[in-house]
Amino acid sequence: MAQFKFTSAGAGSAGAWNNLTVADLTTDDGSYTTFNVTESAQDGFSLNVEIAADTGTTLNSFPINTAAILAFDTGIDKDSFSNGDSRTGTIQLMVEYYSMDSANSIITDVTYRASICPFMIAGSPPYTSGTKGFFGGAGFFGGTTGPQRTATRILRNTATSNNSGTLWNAASDTLVATLNEMTMVQGYSSGQKAYLFRYDSLGFWSNTSTDNALFALNDSFYDSNNSEIGANTVTIGVGFHVNGGTDAATTKSWDINIKWRKLLT
DSSP, X not given: OOOOOOTTSOSSOTTOOEEOOGGGOEEEOTTOSOEEEEEOOSTXXXXXXXXXXBTTSOTTEEETTTXXXXXXXXXXXXXXXXXXXXXXXXXXXXXXXXXXXTTSHHHHOSSSEEEEEEEEEESOSSOOBTBEEEEOOSEEOOSTTOOEEEXXXXXXXXXXXXXXXXXXXXXXXXXXEEEEEEEEEEEESSSEEEEEEEEEEEEEEEOXXXXXXXXXXXXXXXXXXXXXXXXXOEEEEEEEEEEOSSOTTOEEEEEEEEEEEEEOO
């Protein structure tokens, strides 16, 4: 069986989670004047993200072309696959959250709605429609209707996501993590090529009345048309927005882990 080969594709061994640090990540401020990323003071968490509101962004929308971006270049390119019967590779991106429960101001603030949006895209930020890849599947965390997940989008078609149903019950549950997974496939058409093919999104949360963590499939997207990696490498990461309100000095702060891993096929 063919295997996803890793000699030129990022750090760490196959299957092991890599917890990204401030030094691992590159930033793009997007439309934000305040976007700070530092080491988290919370035990077990690596990143603290502070962002001030963008009062010009429409409430409940997530335009990735103006989002504040944390990005990591995996080094995976069209040649990061072995030849054989199954020329595929899979990567996973997990965002873990500190104290994301009903008491968190990110949840309770209905005026300045904070949102976070994972992505897996061929190329570096900033991102606009026409760039190849996927984004979405986490959520808008504050708001009168409760936390809503963002719709998964194919970036080459659109650069804006919106709310798409309940992400989790913030009144009684605590969000633990979101996980996104992307499968890539190698093809041969006038030369060796690779494509971003499938993108899945899961949510995990805890509830004191249950013994085990709860989870739900938020979205599963396929794109067999034209999301070719080309000469790019695959970049993964998270985008942020705080939209609504009129005071650009209003800030939101997150303590999170961003982890990723490569899986054998």
